[in-house]
Amino acid sequence: MPMPDRPNGAPEREGRLVILGVAASDSHAVANHLIAHGLRADGFTVVNLGTCTPVAEFADACARHPQAEAVLIGSLNGQIHEDLHDLAEAKRSGRIPCPVLVGGNLSVGSAKDAASTERLYALGVDQVLSAAADLVPVLDALHAGADGATGRIPVATRR
Amino acid sequence: MPMPDRPNGAPEREGRLVILGVAASDSHAVANHLIAHGLRADGFTVVNLGTCTPVAEFADACARHPQAEAVLIGSLNGQIHEDLHDLAEAKRSGRIPCPVLVGGNLSVGSAKDAASTERLYALGVDQVLSAAADLVPVLDALHAGADGATGRIPVATRR
Amino acid sequence: MAAATPTLEESAAYITRSGKPTAAEVLARARTSGRPALQPRCGVGGHREMAALLLELEREGAPDLLTLTIDSHTRLRRFESAERALRTDHRTLNGYPLVTHGWQRGRELNELVAVPLEIRHGSPDPRELFATAVASGVTSFEGGGISYNLPYSKDVPLADSLAAWAEVDRTCGELARLGVVMDRELFGTLTAVLVPPSISLAVSVLEAVAAAAAGVRCVSVSYPQGGHLAQDVAALRSIPLLAARYLPPGVEVHAVLHEFMGVFPRDRGHAEELIFYGALTARLGGASKLITKTYQEAFGIPDAAANAAGLRLASVAGSPLLDFVTVDEAAVGEEQEWILRETAEIVEPVLSAPRLDSAVVTAFAAGRLDIPFSASRHARSEVIPRRDPSGAVRYHSPGRLPLSRASAERNRRLLGGPADDASGASLFAALRRDIDHFPLLFGETPEGAPAGPSPATPGKEPAP
Amino acid sequence: MAAATPTLEESAAYITRSGKPTAAEVLARARTSGRPALQPRCGVGGHREMAALLLELEREGAPDLLTLTIDSHTRLRRFESAERALRTDHRTLNGYPLVTHGWQRGRELNELVAVPLEIRHGSPDPRELFATAVASGVTSFEGGGISYNLPYSKDVPLADSLAAWAEVDRTCGELARLGVVMDRELFGTLTAVLVPPSISLAVSVLEAVAAAAAGVRCVSVSYPQGGHLAQDVAALRSIPLLAARYLPPGVEVHAVLHEFMGVFPRDRGHAEELIFYGALTARLGGASKLITKTYQEAFGIPDAAANAAGLRLASVAGSPLLDFVTVDEAAVGEEQEWILRETAEIVEPVLSAPRLDSAVVTAFAAGRLDIPFSASRHARSEVIPRRDPSGAVRYHSPGRLPLSRASAERNRRLLGGPADDASGASLFAALRRDIDHFPLLFGETPEGAPAGPSPATPGKEPAP
């Protein structure tokens, strides 16, 4: 959708940049469009890598934007675990130095359980969000005081 | 339905009489009407006791019609077992001296099993028919040679 | 079990206190919303099993009302049989023996679910059952002195059943004075098979007039789907008009459709098509309530899962997305005109008599009131219904019903000729086809024809 | 796994020998019968699990065709990921990785069920998958060089996907010469969310013309239910007209409806209402086939029971008992006239170019062809769709599409004013409402709005 480059009247979040994208095997575009738009309206600078983004591409974006405060990865098609196969290595090697937040539909099938969330943490994800509406509060909390690149952020949405 | 008393052109089954009725707690009338009609068309004399007929009423009809070659009891509402509670006694005492044939929907529920049929035999039923179409062949076989008042008749429909 | 039954005042207070909506309230809401309330039939013998059934149906089927369907022993006051079956094997009961279980268990069931309960049964003399129902907090009770006699018993005099039901209706009047409006659903379905709309509605009008006179304040007039859309919609839409014509003001009257009550197709898909068609008929006819069927109808009492599926399927027909679905209004108008006329021809002679009860008894004895396929000796069943080529139910012969010549001729004409064109063997075969209408429409072979090859001539039932 | 793939001749002989009807045959039969063929989407990772799924669906849902839905790794030729996921935990795959399992297992699945199989996927380059499918005996293959590129990948040049799909289509031509007519279903659904009918149909026309030129003999043009009955019926009924106008004779063309492909309501009842509405739309639009959804759509890939329930529910809409249900023909006529006109305005400049492939590439680059919500960089997504007050999907802005002034003005007028009336924040909010149309229609609260309070102004995606 053609949308003006910069929001006017957005809250003061000058200079805060996030990297956004959809997981490697996933081409769902709508939520990605809407979330990018929403974050910009809230004052963030969003580097949106769009759909079908492998971990390496997120890492490259981190290299281009070292000030990025978080990498936000959406996934709807259920296959996020395999899509994040290389994440742990990218984090360990420092190629993705900031926290990684994920959200969307995070397992295959209609009955969801907590195990898939736990496996995401095991893969190197810092925070699993249950709704896009939690993004800004979590980013703000992270900005305000959490230890940034390492560890998970203790917020309510964390199970 | 108003239907002429006697069929014309029916097969020669002169003098053969059956007693027909629906079990004590059961008021389903349609099959009863149709079966009476069909048997008459096939040459039988039918004493139709209609719906809601307790065992005692079948026994009384046997007393009035000692030539009856069978008592035919229909049941659709699933409750035939309790409705025939007094049958064994009526047969033992000779108040129902001829074979008792039953048919219809012989248990409660949509999934049927053989157990309810077995329990009918235990209650003193001589033959459980799976379809009304089997009535005439079974009655003819019975007439031709079976041992009448006692025991069951060995025909194909018997499970 | 036999704890002293509470007084009417105590029961009324219990019902008011419970905070549950009454059936009458749910029906009024449904009528306003334009989406028929949904209700399944459901009843099993065991108490715990009945509780589980209600809970599963409420959870999986989201009905607006629930039912306690009563077993056939209790219906016929064969309480000893009900008790023995319950003791021996509750699964051999085809319904919940409420009288045997007692009103405290009834209250337990009532309190278990959020929606109101109705008792559906078939009792010529329902007095014990009604007393237990009221004490249980049940706010809807089906039946009537005609409609729960003739299809449901062999030899209960109409005078007796009418008297018993008059007692029930008077008690409903008292309850209304105590602040609890009981819904009294009449069983216009009668014998369910090929019931001409004007017979169903005539019987309901007579029962409704009697009920209103006894003090009943909320009457549900049920009508069985016959399967011809315009005719069924016309019949449903006639109900408020008949109420306005024959009932005193101040009586709430609801139209209720019973999804097809005759011989069901066996195939699940076919059964579901028929169920949906019924639900759409209820909507188009402006029914306040729909009683649902299940895809297991042809086989036996449904399990809870099938019953819930039937509710969900019927619910789809109420969708706002189907607002575009309409019916041929001209055809409905034409049917309605004749339904109202035939009904008037049948009921008005009876209503003009000084005492309604005895007029009903006399009229049935004389065949001026009549129903097809009666289970009881106290109707003559000289009426012969048939389906016309479009599937509508017509009078092949009105028997002794006082139909006008115009009405009788229209029926004959629509059936395609003078009455004696089809008689004897061919009439019998045609009737069988009409009974098996839906299985045949779907290309199912009907269950083995009864007793032997094509019968020669239909025969009248001799008195045994 | 990697046994030598049979030659095309061997595969054709296998298919002929098998005695199974082909998808093309099933579709032809359905069109004649007037009752749309039904097909679910279905695919799980494990082979045994896939076999069990097909069997359960065939038994419980009685579909006319079955599907192998392919996992997203395989779609994007990430075969290594597919293989690893299959090895590690097959339940983490969102479809059946046919290439990894291999054609022998494909044949096993094909032989397991009586109905023909289709491959549904989303592969910009489907060549390995197609080869495996043909060797498996599959007789229907979904996709196209545009429709399986733009919604399904980020950065595959259109020239590449068009070339890959041209190979597939040429192979279909060879198969036809060998006696096996493959059904090639085009994915007119595109990005599924607020797709204007003329965009869907325009892309399908272009793909169909290319396919026919390559030798394809049976084309299924799929169209995604938008939710406005007259518009959807008009779009479906336009398909044979467009085929007659733009395709050579001798190509069988079928209209296919995809039940609503956008954001589904979460409540089971609401979802089922939408499913039924879709099935009725297919019937009224004369579709040869309907792809079904399930009441679990909002949550995730459905289990077999829900999938079968979706098939059964859709089947009810095909009932002969619903022959009376009609659509406002005047409204359909009006919509159809404009759909045909807009589609012509979009496709004819492209079709008039000397080489179709390069004309398509150039047109998308220039925005003269475009789709909303593209997943790919190779469409501009400058088109902005909206729902008008009646729910129909219109062009809020046609972007650079070569719509005539009359068409553009009609869209604007129906949306209730000049394009810039709604822009910025209010346009964004309105778009969200349009995306959530059905949940909102049913009174469901949409999932938490993304990122913070009401946004100020919409922003264009900057190139990363």
Ligand code: B12
């Ligand atoms: C539209 C749609 C499509 C379109 C997408 C078009 C496009 N390019 O965008 C098409 C038709 C192409 C499509 C394709 C597929 N789809 Co799809 N699709 C949908 C559908 C109907 C709506 C999605 C949507 O746009 N929603 C609107 C947005 C605004 O909401 P959302 O996506 O749910 O996002 C919200 C939250 O998830 C969250 N969120 C999303 N991303 C992020 C990111 C972060 C960081 C955070 C914090 C939160 C967050 O916030 C958002 C706003 O509330 C859903 C089902 C549904 N919901 O009704 C299925 C669905 C998502 N698709 C599904 C699948 C599986 C697929 C396929 C893989 C095909 C298949 N196997 O069946 C392919 C994808 C191929 C691929 N390579 O990925 C499944 C996922 C199943 C699962 N997880 O178990 C769903 C649920 C359908 C289903 N029931 O099977 N799909």
Ligand code: B12
């Ligand atoms: C019409 C009908 C009614 C009408 C009956 C009107 C009347 N007075 O006749 C009404 C609405 C009043 C009614 C009431 C009830 N019904 Co009713 N009814 C039906 C229905 C829809 C059709 C029956 C019918 O007329 N069929 C036409 C005739 C020709 O076929 P048939 O009855 O099946 O008979 C064939 C065979 O069974 C066999 N057969 C029948 N009798 C005999 C006798 C012999 C000797 C032989 C050899 C063969 C035989 O041959 C016949 C011809 O092929 C069936 C369901 C269906 N089939 O679709 C339920 C059905 C029979 N009813 C049923 C029940 C339970 C009742 C009730 C008890 C209410 C309740 N608890 O739900 C009450 C009965 C009250 C009582 N005291 O008995 C159940 C039985 C359940 C079970 N066994 O598990 C059924 C199956 C519905 C269901 N799925 O729940 N019913």
